[in-house]
Amino acid sequence: MGPDGGWQNDATPVGPLPVRAGPIPTGSSGSPGSSRAVLGARTGGEGPPVIALRHVTRLYRMGDTDVHALAGVSLVIERGEFVAIMGASGSGKSTMMNVIGCLDVPTSGRYWLDGVDVRNLDESALARIRNRKIGFVFQSFNLIPRTTALANVELPLGYAGVNARERRQRALDALDMVGLTDRTGHVPSEMSGGQQQRVAVARAIVTNPSLILADEPTGNLDTRSSEDIMAIFDQLNRAGRTVVLITHEPDIARHTRRVVRLRDGQVVSDERFDRREAVTG
Amino acid sequence: MNIGNDLRSALRGLSSNKLRSALTVLGIFIGVGAVIIVVAYGNGSSQAVQNRIKALGTNTITILNRGRFGRGPATGGTQSQAATITSQDVANISDPNQAPDVLSVSPVLNTNGTASYSGASDSGVSLTGTTPTYLTAEDYQVQAGSSLTTQNVAHHDQVAVIGQTLVSDLFQVGQNPIGAEVYFGSVRFQVIGVLATKASGTGADPNNIALVPYTTAQDLLTGYTNNFTELIVQARSAGAVNAAEQETADILASANQTSVANLPFTIVNEATLLATSASTSSTFTVLLTVIAAVSLLVGGIGIMNIMLVVVTERTREIGIRKAIGAPRRAILGQFLTEAVLLSLIGGLAGVVVGVIGTHFRIAGVKPVPTTGSVVGAFAVTVAVGVFFGFYPASRAAALRPVDALRYE
Ligand SMILES: Nc1ncnc2c1ncn2[C@@H]1O[C@H](COP(=O)(O)OP(=O)(O)OP(=O)(O)O)[C@@H](O)[C@H]1O
Ligand SMILES: [Mg+2]
Numbered sequence: 001m002g003p004d005g006g007w008q009n010d011a012t013p014v015g016p017l018p019v020r021a022g023p024i025p026t027g028s029s030g031s032p033g034s035s036r037a038v039l040g041a042r043t044g045g046e047g048p049p050v051i052a053l054r055h056v057t058r059l060y061r062m063g064d065t066d067v068h069a070l071a072g073v074s075l076v077i078e079r080g081e082f083v084a085i086m087g088a089s090g091s092g093k094s095t096m097m098n099v100i101g102c103l104d105v106p107t108s109g110r111y112w113l114d115g116v117d118v119r120n121l122d123e124s125a126l127a128r129i130r131n132r133k134i135g136f137v138f139q140s141f142n143l144i145p146r147t148t149a150l151a152n153v154e155l156p157l158g159y160a161g162v163n164a165r166e167r168r169q170r171a172l173d174a175l176d177m178v179g180l181t182d183r184t185g186h187v188p189s190e191m192s193g194g195q196q197q198r199v200a201v202a203r204a205i206v207t208n209p210s211l212i213l214a215d216e217p218t219g220n221l222d223t224r225s226s227e228d229i230m231a232i233f234d235q236l237n238r239a240g241r242t243v244v245l246i247t248h249e250p251d252i253a254r255h256t257r258r259v260v261r262l263r264d265g266q267v268v269s270d271e272r273f274d275r276r277e278a279v280t281g
Numbered sequence: 282m283n284i285g286n287d288l289r290s291a292l293r294g295l296s297s298n299k300l301r302s303a304l305t306v307l308g309i310f311i312g313v314g315a316v317i318i319v320v321a322y323g324n325g326s327s328q329a330v331q332n333r334i335k336a337l338g339t340n341t342i343t344i345l346n347r348g349r350f351g352r353g354p355a356t357g358g359t360q361s362q363a364a365t366i367t368s369q370d371v372a373n374i375s376d377p378n379q380a381p382d383v384l385s386v387s388p389v390l391n392t393n394g395t396a397s398y399s400g401a402s403d404s405g406v407s408l409t410g411t412t413p414t415y416l417t418a419e420d421y422q423v424q425a426g427s428s429l430t431t432q433n434v435a436h437h438d439q440v441a442v443i444g445q446t447l448v449s450d451l452f453q454v455g456q457n458p459i460g461a462e463v464y465f466g467s468v469r470f471q472v473i474g475v476l477a478t479k480a481s482g483t484g485a486d487p488n489n490i491a492l493v494p495y496t497t498a499q500d501l502l503t504g505y506t507n508n509f510t511e512l513i514v515q516a517r518s519a520g521a522v523n524a525a526e527q528e529t530a531d532i533l534a535s536a537n538q539t540s541v542a543n544l545p546f547t548i549v550n551e552a553t554l555l556a557t558s559a560s561t562s563s564t565f566t567v568l569l570t571v572i573a574a575v576s577l578l579v580g581g582i583g584i585m586n587i588m589l590v591v592v593t594e595r596t597r598e599i600g601i602r603k604a605i606g607a608p609r610r611a612i613l614g615q616f617l618t619e620a621v622l623l624s625l626i627g628g629l630a631g632v633v634v635g636v637i638g639t640h641f642r643i644a645g646v647k648p649v650p651t652t653g654s655v656v657g658a659f660a661v662t663v664a665v666g667v668f669f670g671f672y673p674a675s676r677a678a679a680l681r682p683v684d685a686l687r688y689e
Contacts, residue, residue, distance in 0.1 A: 128606065132606070138686075147290075159611055207606075
């Protein structure tokens with residue numbers, strides 16, 4: 001009986017949540033006009049939660065056996081939170097992250113993103129959400145090979161229909177924010193893992209999304225690079241962005257203010273910390 | 282996404298495996314090149330036929346004084362005694378009132394014989410008794426000396442205008458044939474002119490010839506006969522050839538009290554024959570073009586094959602692009618651009634090689650490239666790229682992001 005146990009029984013989550021299909025209104029601070037707004041400014045706790053999962057399951061059918069990668073997950077994450085998802089290998093963390101990031105759809109249960117039930121969205125609306133609202137960072141960097149850092153970071157803006165000049169400016173700003181102004185012309189194979197991951201973070205934040213999702217972003221990095229990446233996430237979260245990351249390392253989890261633990265596709269614990277005390281105190 | 286980015290990423294994709302891209306492009310390259318070359322040669326040979334029709338130039342038809350073939354039955358058995366072309370027929374056909382489309386009629390009395398001159402001889406000479414109009418009708422030019430005149434014909438002069446083969450057979454280099462006395466059989470003729478070399482068509486050498494007045498030929502060579510071997514009828518224009526043929530046939534039919542269908546002469550309209558051969562050769566061109574186009578099809582299948590491989594290889598990249606918000610149509614556009622670019626490169630190379638290839642003669646045919654075939658082949662190339670690129674591209678676009686990202 002975690003903190004979210006209370007609303008598991010509610011028919012609807014918070015406020016005017018359900019069914020708002022169709023195009024997603026872009027947040028006022030997310031309009032593509034403000035090229036300097038990479039860090040944005042969002043305050044927590046107002047409006048619908050960024051993420052609301054209810055009884056979400058994800059079933060993989062492997063021949064005769066069913067694998068319940070998610071076996072009824074309910075979770076609410078408010079605007080501006082900084083959350084770590086932990087759990088043993090195979091516990092369903094990546095599966096849940098993919099559902100949250102609209103890369104995958106639940107087998108059953110419901111998922112509201114910013115108050116919108118994603119079941120009601122078609123593929124192109126989901127693509128728009130992935131483009132504008134969510135920034136995804138992967139363990140394996142996932143940069144496009146043989147493509148410069150700048151071009152990689154520009155890519156999401158291209159899909160958003162931003163013109164070439166503004167694309168370039170905003171990509172440079174994002175690369176500046178992750179401290180890579182001197183590597184803009186490098187292709188992934190010419191960069192260290194830490195640098196590649198910083199490019200990936202720049203790409204995730206360049207469209208100014210309100211939600212940053214990271215699946216073991218430091219899993220392939222040494223301590224030094226991990227700290228660089230976490231510093232960026234700290235900064236993004238301080239600027240008001242919701243950050244959810246998967247990690248196996250308690251050191252990484254300490255940066256966050258909430259740790260959700262999964263086991264066998266279910267939430268087994270959900271703890272909040274006052275991170276400021278833990279880190280600065 | 283915009284075309285510029287698609288193009289850049291397509292170029293990057295293609296250049297990442299240059300050898301494979303080059304091999305893929307070969308089919309299209311060969312197809313386009315072959316289409317352009319085949320069409321150019323077909324065009325060239327049909328123009329050659331047109332030129333030969335023009336070289337006939339002179340819009341002539343030939344009436345052979347012998348049993349007709351290929352145009353209904355001959356007037357059975359009576360042919361030898363009955364039908365001849367007479368001087369009266371020639372006069373009638375020359376009459377502009379009876380045959381308004383006829384420009385001139387040249388009667389021809391032909392015999393093969395031996396010509397000799399001071400020890401040299403030529404046994405295969407074609408002795409042609411005729412009128413001055415024959416030279417224009419058959420497109421002979423007088424190179425030196427003079428032509429036959431109507432006076433020569435009227436006076437039964439023993440004069441001859443001789444062709445180049447005969448000149449070289451009878452005379453030494455540097456010797457002037459004009460004024461020389463040449464024997465045809467036992468009859469002596471004075472050479473008054475030499476013909477320019479005439480391009481030979483098919484058949485006998487047109488330069489081994491001696492033109493003499495037909496009256497003289499009647500008197501001395503063919504044994505006082507009034508029968509002509511043939512008539513050369515020249516029409517007023519290319520468009521009037523068929524009408525002239527009709528008028529001539531009518532006159533000859535009424536002179537022989539028969540119908541045109543039963544005319545005991547053979548009328549040869551060479552322009553019509555050439556037109557038939559032109560249409561045969563154009564049928565061949567169409568066939569060859571189809572075969573060349575099949576190569577385009579095979580090239581297209583090659584592109585599809587490689588694009589399927591490319592989509593599989595880049596599944597992860599597709600997953601990444603989808604994860605950062607690429608809509609379906611952007612992925613579709615990206616891979617379609619790549620497929621079209623592949624076939625365009627092949628098409629361009631094919632155009633270049635095809636156009637270069639049309640600078641060489643093959644079997645005496647000078648190819649004539651047409652803009653239509655170049656533009657057409659190029660347009661087909663684009664269509665091939667779109668058509669065969671669409672399936673692989675739509676497979677890429679339909680991938681689910683999670684599955685694509687997980688692909689190893
Ligand atoms: N595509 C798939 N097909 C079948 N089973 C799958 C698939 N993806 C995940 N699973 C199964 O679902 C379960 C959860 O997988 P998931 O990747 O979410 O684990 P995880 O918590 O991210 O593990 P790790 O820490 O190792 O990344 C596992 O048992 C896995 O075998
Ligand atoms: Mg995982």
